[in-house]
Amino acid sequence: MTAQLLASLPLLVPMTGLVLCLVFWRWVALQRGVMVGVALSLSATAVALLLRTTGGEVLAVRLGDWPAPMAITLVVDQTAAIMVLLTAVVAVACTLFSLGGIDRTREHSAYYALLCGLFAAVCGAFTTNDLFNLYVWFEVMLMSSFVLLSLGGRRAQIEGAIKYVTLNLISSTLFLAAIGLTYAMLGTLNMADMAERLAAAENPGQFTPVAAIFLVAFAIKSASFPFFYWLPASYHTPPSVISAVFAGLLTKVGIYVMIRFFGLMFPASHPDAGMIYHIILWLGGFSMVTGVLSAAAQMEIRRILSVHIISQIGYMLMGLGIAGSALHRAANDGDPGGVLAGAAALALAGTIFHIAHNMVVKVNLFLVAGTVERICGSGDLNRIGGLYAARPGLAALFLIPALSLAGIPVLSGFWSKFLLVRAGLVAEAYVIIGVSLFVSVLTLFSMIKIWIYAFWKPAPENAEPHNPDRDPTVGPMRWQYAGSLFLTCVTILIGVFANQAIRAARIGADQLIEPRAYLDAAMDRAGEPASADPASAGEGVAR
């Protein structure tokens, strides 16, 4: 398969799914089939991309075959391939869960089409190299998620959706304004081209205020401190599988874009890099603490999980901050033995690993919460209980991702935190490491709280009798279990094969720190890796 086709597939597969779902508007069974097909073929594409990029090759396709800085370029390096793979994993799990857990009314209101649109937008944001195209994907993502959020129209959903719409639209407006200023300043919106022009600029500091606007826009998208208010107000209102998709993908896109953007625009040599990464470090620290403390105050499963997203975002920001600061110090004060550079690579690898692990685990916890709500009729910890005795299988499905989220050894969460803490120790960022370990303990506390209240404690006396298996509006329960089981297996596999996973994350991190291959591929320069592929050496690539 040619490199160009492969690089455009993450976008084309869900787009085709979206179109087919709309064409089969009246036949829901066909739409389900399309969704399963999309999830499976996206997974196959992602695996192929991952194998292709492991050797350091960067795949690129210029849509419409326009010349390099002008075209919208899709670029897939190892990090992007990992993200697409995780999106595919989330797609598989959520499709399985939806077959059993989504009500028929939603299925008839374009649910699958919207889901495909969301996946297309997420994959687009992961692969695109054009800033304005990124804005378009953000908006597509936003639009699908708005509708998914308010589908059904209960009061809580409408109120949540209004807050979500407002704050995310402000973020988009800021993003758009910053794009305009960038174009005025640099004359290009191709991120690789921008990075090179900035590196060659006489006074690169001029771009820093614009970058600050970008930082605010991305921080709102990723729900980091102090812009996270929309998230706890809206994420617990739609059906659990929709919150699961949001929790797994939307905020992570914000973080990924932040890593990509600041990694390219603010390399260690940039005079303001130290300041930018310092701010990111602070944002990360505050996100961790505020998220986990507000989780301690909540008494409803999905609200607890929602605010935990914010604290997990903090870990990812911390990794980016540590890496950037370490590289900046290495460039300014010298780096005998390459200690700081090693720490930076480790921190970035930890961040990529953490995003991947968090996508799997968070989605799984939301799915389990959905099953709990279906069984008990509520997610309020005071009104439910006795699930360990009634459903031991479900208890196991909850316990494994919960412990993984808290960072118990052997499970995936342990490795990502281990990488981050080790990188922090080498880079001498002791304060933030202390904070992150403290937050880790509080995370465990929250998870144990859910465990004790929902699973161990006997069911309260006044619990209304409820038979989840005989609900005519939704499908059979076994599909819900299948979704959770799949993700639990992925969590365990990441933990057991941590060595391979860390190696992949490390390759991605090295490409982010030394983006030569990425820039060459995006700018379509001679000797780009794609031209080594004889099948694609047609007019498209040859100059």
Added chain:
Amino acid sequence: MHLLMAITVGMMYATGLYMMLRRSIVKLLIGLVLLSHGSNLLIFTAAGLSEGNPPLIRPGEDGMVGPHTDPLPGALILTAIVISFAILAFACVLVKRGYEEVGTDDQNAMNTTDQ
């Protein structure tokens, strides 16, 4: 001209933000409209203004001749307008629905999800 446009953009942002800070949800929507249009004008202004030089190829000519405005900001703005049109159409319906559910357009009454 640049100064005039800059002041216009600033006024739109200021009015938009002021509207968003009001309690009425309809005014919130108007504020969002003003903000997004302000951003479009910002792109237009920042990318450079020139008078009477449309980026069009005249009949009989092979390419662009003489000075012309950069066509790219126009394309960007068009896309942004289309997107904001779709989102605001959705937001209108959402606001109407919210009004029906809550019975008022006061944002202070919409706090059940924050508790």
Added chain:
Amino acid sequence: MNSIILRTGTVFILPLLLLVSVVILLRGHNEPGGGFVGGLTAATAMLLHMLAFGPKEARKLLPIGPEAMIGVGLLLALFSGIPAMFAGLPAFKALWTDFEPVQGVKFSTPLIFDVGVYLTVAGVVILIIFSIAEYRGHRAIDAQHASDARAREEAS
């Protein structure tokens, strides 16, 4: 709205508007116009009809539902990117033929793309107009959904 002038006028203006929208669509590649504007014009025609005769009559005018229109439009737009891939070029590279279905308009992949945009935009705008015009409050919608669900239940 019950105005005899509007109703009579609409009968004449509607085909004219649709014709203009097609003209705008076809001249779009080299001159001002294109699928987006054409689609909006077509949607305006539907809006006019809806104002004059009500949403029920307007729905009867459409051969396929607006949702399917969006689907077919997107399908065409997506499909226009595929021929280039078979020719070994990146997706969405423009390919031109010398065949002219209408005087001065060459058949090409951008034309297919534009027709797709036309259908999508018209479909989206008509969908928005319909859902606002036919909106009867959420209680009525909930009742409708419940009866739909019952009907499906009985059918299966």
